[in-house]
Amino acid sequence: MKKMLFVFNPHSGKAQIKNSLLKIVEVFSAAEYEVTVYPTKAARDGYQHILENAGRYDVVVCSGGDGTLNETVGAILDYDGKKPPIGYIPSGTTNDFATSLNIPKDMVRAAQHIVDGAPEPCDIGLVNGKRSFNYVAAFGAFTEVSYATPQGLKNMFGHQAYVMEGIKSLTALKPYYMRIQTDTEEIQGSFIYGMVSNTESVGGMKGLTGTGIDLQDGLFEVTLIKEIKSPLDLQQLVTGFITQNFEKCDMVYSFKTNKIHFESVVPVSWTLDGEFGGEHKEVTYEVLPGAVEFLVKKRKGITNKLNKIN
Ligand SMILES: [Mg+2]
The missing domain is CATH 3.40.50.10330 (Probable inorganic polyphosphate/atp-NAD kinase; domain 1)
Structure with a gap:
């Protein structure tokens, strides 16, 4: 047995x-x-x-x-x-x-x-070479809500609790000036939200985490939302959220990488898989490719790759 x-x-x-x-x-x-x-x-x-x-x-x-x-x-x-x-x-x-x-x-x-099911390898994220996360590390506007919401509220309203708090916090967004570095990109700017993910959706929302998502490709999707400087910026962003399509949205910067470093002048609070993940002035996220196996049943029509979306 x-x-x-x-x-x-x-x-x-x-x-x-x-x-x-x-x-x-x-x-x-x-x-x-x-x-x-x-x-x-x-x-x-x-x-x-x-x-x-x-x-x-x-x-x-x-x-x-x-x-x-x-x-x-x-x-x-x-x-x-x-x-x-x-x-x-x-x-x-x-x-x-x-x-x-x-x-x-x-x-x-x-x-x-x-x-x-059968064992399927899955990538896992590593924070500063120590702690692991399964699918999302994030800072800014929409992230503080999930750990700022008491467990009781989470249970009562479920997903709605996150959304309500998210909209409430839209009006008081605090931008973080950051230097972000990967093997191929160097970005400096002010962002109200940043996310390093390996998942099709966050907070129940699809579309925000990019396209061609594959949980075992050795890559994270990185999503950065720029500081809102005008009513037009805000409108663009809200449209992105309503349509759940950020591909044409100038306010969102997205790419894929296997390792990324964030640097800021002030400490920034991060969430890891929706829980508080500490404050960092410098933080590195890297993919541990296929680090664990999950017993899962593959979706119909998907042969070799788990979670391939086109
Ligand atoms: Mg991936």
Whole structure:
């Protein structure tokens, strides 16, 4: 029998898992897994538990929001030996990354995808050579909202909470002057928002993270929104958000890279996968290509590449 460690956050997403836990475990058991269930007790507990159990399980499944997934990936990355594939059952409010991985919102169906799925390598992001992130590092206008919104509000309004706070903060945007460097680009300017991502959507919005997104191409998409200096600038930007199309928008600068360095005079707050990621005057993000494997079912019509959008 294959051994599975199933770690979940019992409080994530309105404690949604309590209605599905038995069925989830049954799905795993029916697929010949011997399941060890571990509810997390506090932040970082999932990371510790998974790390302490290195080498003991064939598969590690986690359920929770972005934080739980981040801890799971972080622990697997820290394994010295063989890294088991990861199964993910999302239970948070906005599940951008899960959607990018073609994971169903229904928890029992997500469990079924794990047992029916195959390991697919996925790129992971690394911050200043230390901490990892799964799909987005961002600063500025629309990022402070997700960690400034209390958990209770997040659960109550779900995705709407982010949007409402986002519109509210449009009126008080603070630009950050930054020097940004990659192997091929050097950019200086004032930006109200910046994002380094490997996902099809952020905050439930598609289109903002660029085109031709591939979770295993060894590249991040970089999106920079320039400072708003005129009503025309604002109008352009709002149009971009309404149409969810930023390709023709002069206010948005976007490109792909595998490594990027940001420098600013004042410390800038960053979010990592929607959680507070610290303040930095200098920060480097780099891709760890195919660093972990996720057990996923590929989408119909997509043969070799996971998540290829044209
Ligand atoms: Mg990519």
